[in-house]
Amino acid sequence: MPARRQPLPPSGIRNTAEFARPVGLARTTVSRVLNGQPGLDPRTIERVQRALAETGFAPNAHAMHLKGKRTATIGICMEDLATPTAVSKLAMLQRVLRARGFASLIEVLPPGAGREVVRHFLSLRVEAVVFIGHFVPEEIEARIAELGANGTPHLVIDHLGLRGANTVSLDRAAGMVAVMEHLLDLGHRSFALLGLSKGPVSRHDRMRGVRAALEARGLDADACTVVPDYLHERRNDFDYGRNLARSVLARAARPTAYVGYNDEIAIGALRALQEAGVRVPRDASVTGFNHQEISRMTVPSVTTIDQNIETTVTTAADWLLGQLGQPLRSRPFVRTIPPRLVVGESTGPARSG
Amino acid sequence: MPARRQPLPPSGIRNTAEFARPVGLARTTVSRVLNGQPGLDPRTIERVQRALAETGFAPNAHAMHLKGKRTATIGICMEDLATPTAVSKLAMLQRVLRARGFASLIEVLPPGAGREVVRHFLSLRVEAVVFIGHFVPEEIEARIAELGANGTPHLVIDHLGLRGANTVSLDRAAGMVAVMEHLLDLGHRSFALLGLSKGPVSRHDRMRGVRAALEARGLDADACTVVPDYLHERRNDFDYGRNLARSVLARAARPTAYVGYNDEIAIGALRALQEAGVRVPRDASVTGFNHQEISRMTVPSVTTIDQNIETTVTTAADWLLGQLGQPLRSRPFVRTIPPRLVVGESTGPARSG
DNA sequence: ACCGTTCGCGGACACGTGTCCGCGTCAATA
DNA sequence: TATTGACGCGGACACGTGTCCGCGAACGGT
Numbered sequence: 001m002p003a004r005r006q007p008l009p010p011s012g013i014r015n016t017a018e019f020a021r022p023v024g025l026a027r028t029t030v031s032r033v034l035n036g037q038p039g040l041d042p043r044t045i046e047r048v049q050r051a052l053a054e055t056g057f058a059p060n061a062h063a064m065h066l067k068g069k070r071t072a073t074i075g076i077c078m079e080d081l082a083t084p085t086a087v088s089k090l091a092m093l094q095r096v097l098r099a100r101g102f103a104s105l106i107e108v109l110p111p112g113a114g115r116e117v118v119r120h121f122l123s124l125r126v127e128a129v130v131f132i133g134h135f136v137p138e139e140i141e142a143r144i145a146e147l148g149a150n151g152t153p154h155l156v157i158d159h160l161g162l163r164g165a166n167t168v169s170l171d172r173a174a175g176m177v178a179v180m181e182h183l184l185d186l187g188h189r190s191f192a193l194l195g196l197s198k199g200p201v202s203r204h205d206r207m208r209g210v211r212a213a214l215e216a217r218g219l220d221a222d223a224c225t226v227v228p229d230y231l232h233e234r235r236n237d238f239d240y241g242r243n244l245a246r247s248v249l250a251r252a253a254r255p256t257a258y259v260g261y262n263d264e265i266a267i268g269a270l271r272a273l274q275e276a277g278v279r280v281p282r283d284a285s286v287t288g289f290n291h292q293e294i295s296r297m298t299v300p301s302v303t304t305i306d307q308n309i310e311t312t313v314t315t316a317a318d319w320l321l322g323q324l325g326q327p328l329r330s331r332p333f334v335r336t337i338p339p340r341l342v343v344g345e346s347t348g349p350a351r352s353g
Numbered sequence: 354m355p356a357r358r359q360p361l362p363p364s365g366i367r368n369t370a371e372f373a374r375p376v377g378l379a380r381t382t383v384s385r386v387l388n389g390q391p392g393l394d395p396r397t398i399e400r401v402q403r404a405l406a407e408t409g410f411a412p413n414a415h416a417m418h419l420k421g422k423r424t425a426t427i428g429i430c431m432e433d434l435a436t437p438t439a440v441s442k443l444a445m446l447q448r449v450l451r452a453r454g455f456a457s458l459i460e461v462l463p464p465g466a467g468r469e470v471v472r473h474f475l476s477l478r479v480e481a482v483v484f485i486g487h488f489v490p491e492e493i494e495a496r497i498a499e500l501g502a503n504g505t506p507h508l509v510i511d512h513l514g515l516r517g518a519n520t521v522s523l524d525r526a527a528g529m530v531a532v533m534e535h536l537l538d539l540g541h542r543s544f545a546l547l548g549l550s551k552g553p554v555s556r557h558d559r560m561r562g563v564r565a566a567l568e569a570r571g572l573d574a575d576a577c578t579v580v581p582d583y584l585h586e587r588r589n590d591f592d593y594g595r596n597l598a599r600s601v602l603a604r605a606a607r608p609t610a611y612v613g614y615n616d617e618i619a620i621g622a623l624r625a626l627q628e629a630g631v632r633v634p635r636d637a638s639v640t641g642f643n644h645q646e647i648s649r650m651t652v653p654s655v656t657t658i659d660q661n662i663e664t665t666v667t668t669a670a671d672w673l674l675g676q677l678g679q680p681l682r683s684r685p686f687v688r689t690i691p692p693r694l695v696v697g698e699s700t701g702p703a704r705s706g
Numbered sequence: 707a708c709c710g711t712t713c714g715c716g717g718a719c720a721c722g723t724g725t726c727c728g729c730g731t732c733a734a735t736a
Numbered sequence: 737t738a739t740t741g742a743c744g745c746g747g748a749c750a751c752g753t754g755t756c757c758g759c760g761a762a763c764g765g766t
Binding site: 035059 | 722725726
C-alpha cells in the first residue's frame with residue numbers, strides 16, 4: 001500500500017553534535033562509535049547505528065579528510081567515453097577499486113583542460129591518478145610531472161612511450177604478430193593494412209609487429225603490404241574502414257587479407273567487400289583488433305585480438321595501490337600485457353589463384 | 354633533447370601559508386587573490402599566479418568546502434557501464450555539467466550497495482544526485498527518500514514510474530508507435546516481438562505503444578503478434594535475440610516483421626534470419642531500438658529509434674541545476690522526451706503472399 | 707613637511723571532525 | 737558499606753581555509 005509517502009521530514013542535521021543530541025549521547029561518543037574505537041557499550045553502538053539508519057545522517061567528509069583521515073579516492077582521467085575498450089577498462093577498474101575500498105573520481109579530459117582537471121584532483125587530495133586512453137604526449141607528461149612534484153603516484157593505462165610515466169599497456173606488437181601469423185598460416189601473402197599508416201604511437205608498435213612477423217618468414221614487408229592513405233577526415237571508424245577498403249579494391253592487384261586497426265575499421269572493410277561482391281572468407285580474409293562485442297555480431301563474425309582487459313586492470317590496480325604508502329619511484333614502472341587471438345569466421349585459407 | 358627529466362623537486366607545499374612564504378606574501382593576501390577579491394595590486398596577482406603555475410600547488414578543497422564554499426559537484430549513479438546508451442548519456446551529462454562549472458562524481462551502483470554510495474555522496478556534500486539506468490524500484494525509492502530528507506535534489510534519467518522521483522525519460526511508447534506505424538505503412542500485419550514480453554517497467558510502456566499503434570488501425574493486437582518466450586538465461590542480448598528469432602522461425606506461420614527490444618536483439622535476430630536463408634528486407638523486416646553505432650554497421654543496416662540523448666541530457670541538466678538554490682519540490686517533476694525514427698535497410702514492403 | 711590614499715600584513719574567528727584526557731556516574735564486587 | 741572497574745561526558749586542540757578588521761608602510765600631491 002502506498003502508505004508512507006511522507007519522505008522523512010527534512011532532518012537537516014548538519015553535524016555530529018546535532019545528530020548526537022536527540023540520541024542522548026555526546027558528540028565525542030558518537031565519533032568514537034563511527035570510528036570503531038574500543039571500550040564502548042554494545043548497546044550504545046546499537047543506538048547510534050539505529051539513529052544513523054533512521055536519519056540518514058552522513059558525517060561531513062570534508063571535515064574528516066581535513067582532520068587527516070584518508071580520502072581513499074583515486075582520480076581517473078579518461079580521454080573520452082566513446083571508445084568501448086576504454087570504457088570497459090574504466091568499468092573494471094572502478095569495480096576493482098571499489099572492492100578494495102576506494103572510491104573513483106572520474107573526469108573526461110577535454111584536450112587542453114588537463115591542467116585544471118589534475119589540479120582539481122590534487123585539490124581533493126586524491127591518493128593516486130590513473131590515465132586511460134591516448135593523450136597528447138607533451139600535455140600528459142606535464143601532468144605527470146606535476147603529480148610527481150606533489151608526491152602523488154600515477155599510472156597510465158594503454159599509452160606506451162611517455163617519458164617518466166608508469167605504464168601498464170597491451171603488447172600491441174605481439175597482437176599484430178599473432179594476427180599476421182594466423183593469416184600467414186592460412187597461406188596469405190598479400191595484405192592491406194587499414195588505418196595503420198600514421199598517427200599516434202600505438203600504431204608504430206603495430207607496424208613493428210607486422211614487419212617482424214613478415215620478416216620472420218623471410219618476406220619483404222614493403223612488397224607484400226598495401227597501406228592505403230585515405231585522406232578524408234576520420235569521422236567514425238566504420239566509414240573510415242569502408243573508404244579505406246574501397247580504395248584498395250580500386251587497385252589492379254587486390255590483396256587477399258585485410259588487416260584492420262580495430263574492429264570498427266574491420267567491419268567497415270567487411271561491408272565494402274560485401275558491397276563489391278567479394279565473399280568473406282572465401283575470396284578474402286578480414287581481421288580486427290580489440291575483440292569488441294560487435295565483432296561477434298556481424299556476418300561473418302570477425303577474427304580479432306582480445307586485450308585481456310581484466311589482466312591489464314588488475315595488474316594496474318595491484319601495482320598502484322601497492323605504491324600508496326611508499327615514496328615515489330625514481331624509475332618508471334613499465335609493464336606490457338600479452339594479447340590473445342580470437343578466431344572468427346572472417347578469416348580462411350588464401351584463395352589459391 | 355631529453356634534458357629536463359628532473360620533475361620539479363617535490364615541493365611538498367601543504368597549505369597556503371607554506372605557499373605564500375617564498376612568494377613573500379601573507380597567507381591572507383594569497384587567499385584574496387585566489388578568491389578574486391578586489392583591491393589588489395595587479396602585480397601582486399601576477400606574482401601569485403606565476404608561483405601557482407610553477408609549484409603546481411592546489412589549495413585543499415576539503416578545507417575550502419568546510420568553510421562553506423560550494424562543492425560544485427554532482428553525484429552520478431550508474432546502473433552499469435556496459436549499456437552503450439547509458440554510457441552515452443553519462444558522457445554527455447558529464448560534458449554539460451563541466452561546461453557549467455560542475456564536477457561529476459561517478460559511481461556504479463552494485464545492486465544492494467546503493468545505500469553506501471548515496472551516503473558517500475551526501476557525506477561529500479554533493480549538490481545533487483543523478484541516477485542513470487534501471488534500478489530495483491524499491492531500492493532507488495528508498496535512496497530518493499534519503500536524499501529528500503537531506504534536502505539534496507535528485508533526478509532519474511530513463512526510469513519512469515518511480516514514486517516520488519523527478520524523472521526525465523524517453524517516451525518509449527511513442528517510440529514503439531513510430532516503429533509499428535512504419536511497419537504498418539509497409540504493409541506488415543504480423544509481428545514477432547523479441548524481448549518485449551516481460552521484465553522491467555520500460556517494457557510495459559513499449560507494449561502499450563505496440564497495442565496502441567495496432568488498435569489505431571483496427572487490428573487485434575493479440576492476433577497479429579507473436580511473443581516468443583525464450584526461457585534460457587539472458588546472458589547477452591545478441592545471442593538472446595538470435596535464440597528468440599530461431600524459436601519464431603520454428604513455427605509454421607512466420608511473421609513478416611521482427612521487432613527487437615533493442616539493437617543487439619535485432620541484430621541477433623537478423624543473424625538468425627540470415628542463417629535460416631531468410632533474406633532481409635526482401636523476405637522479412639527487422640527493427641531495433643536505441644540507434645546505437647552498431648545499427649549502422651550491419652548488412653543490412655537496421656531501422657531503429659533514436660533516443661534524442663542530447664535533448665534528454667540537456668533537459669535534465671537544465672532542470673536540475675535550476676533546482677539548486679531552491680527549496681525541494683513537493684510534487685515530482687516528470688518529463689518525457691520524444692524519440693525519432695531512423696530508417697535503415699532492414700525494413701521493406703511486406704511480402705505479398 | 708603634512709595629509710590622504712592605496713594596499714599588504716597578520717591576528718582572530720569559524721567551519722565539522724578526530725582524538726586525548728580528566729572527571730563524574732553507575733553498577734558490580736569485596 | 738566501601739572499593740573498583742566500565743563507560744559516557746565534555747572541554748580542548750588541531751586540521752587548512754575564507755573573511756573581517758585594525759594597523760602600518762609606501763607613495764603621490766599639496
